[in-house]
Amino acid sequence: MTHPLNFDMDALRTMVAGVELGGFSHAAARLHRSPSAVSMQLRKLESQAGQRLFKRRGRGLALTDAGTVLLQYARRVLALNDELGDALGAVDTRAAVRVGIPQDFADVILQDLLTRYADARPRVQVEVKAGRNVELAADVANGKLDAAVAFAVPATGGSTGSAERIATIPAVWLGCTPMLRRAGAHTTVPLAVFDGPCLFRDMAIDALSRAGIAWRLAMTTPSLASLWCGTRAGLGVTVRTALAVPKRVSVLEGGPALGSVDVVLHRAGGCTENAHLLADLLHDAVIAQYRARD
Numbered sequence: 001m002t003h004p005l006n007f008d009m010d011a012l013r014t015m016v017a018g019v020e021l022g023g024f025s026h027a028a029a030r031l032h033r034s035p036s037a038v039s040m041q042l043r044k045l046e047s048q049a050g051q052r053l054f055k056r057r058g059r060g061l062a063l064t065d066a067g068t069v070l071l072q073y074a075r076r077v078l079a080l081n082d083e084l085g086d087a088l089g090a091v092d093t094r095a096a097v098r099v100g101i102p103q104d105f106a107d108v109i110l111q112d113l114l115t116r117y118a119d120a121r122p123r124v125q126v127e128v129k130a131g132r133n134v135e136l137a138a139d140v141a142n143g144k145l146d147a148a149v150a151f152a153v154p155a156t157g158g159s160t161g162s163a164e165r166i167a168t169i170p171a172v173w174l175g176c177t178p179m180l181r182r183a184g185a186h187t188t189v190p191l192a193v194f195d196g197p198c199l200f201r202d203m204a205i206d207a208l209s210r211a212g213i214a215w216r217l218a219m220t221t222p223s224l225a226s227l228w229c230g231t232r233a234g235l236g237v238t239v240r241t242a243l244a245v246p247k248r249v250s251v252l253e254g255g256p257a258l259g260s261v262d263v264v265l266h267r268a269g270g271c272t273e274n275a276h277l278l279a280d281l282l283h284d285a286v287i288a289q290y291r292a293r294d
Contacts, residue, residue: 011048014027016074018061030144098127099146100128103224117277141268146275163264164264168263172241172252173251173258174237174242175236175237189214192219192230192231201239
């Protein structure tokens, strides 16, 4: 009697993720598994299939003819599995949707964003990273996030690569007192900024240097909350946008020109429908925030 094959569902999901993300290292990050665990799952699939499913291509893996056949069926099997889970009201925490936002956005858009998403997808787990702008685009590219909003140097077109420009907004000088130089050749501007690399830190230093104004680093920190504390304490001035400026911190006039920054939306390749919905809502939340300020 011939026994039917029972392919491992987790291994099938890893295979599909690796193909859609363009590499199994990205699949490992997306599925929160180690590279060795992913390799073991791929070997398990080949053992269950009784033939080679993958072949070496450069530094990565490509599908054999048998692997291509399995991929098509794997997508259908996983879709049916997920449909069954939805019908039974199951929650698969491994399929969590992961989104990243700069710390500047956390207080002003996050609650409304999560409320709207919970209304549309009440059984989907959401993971939020409110972190450093410099990390967010890399996390999307590496498969650690499904979508992220980030600040970027202004581009000439509407989008660059996988990044969609949402808005272009001015950067501003911020402080609790008019500490920017108004007169005198020997005044040194104290700066309170993020640790490098940081887009706004670079903008502040470049603007002061172009204007021939001396500056010094009075405070550095990886935390936006700490940055606002230092600014309110009078340690130095800083550069951000005028979004979500806390009390006792004001836009300072008279400083050297800074220019603008783009707000861009990054989406990972191979996003699920749930992830695309969250990315769309994130896009709309940012647009609404800046329209409200106009």
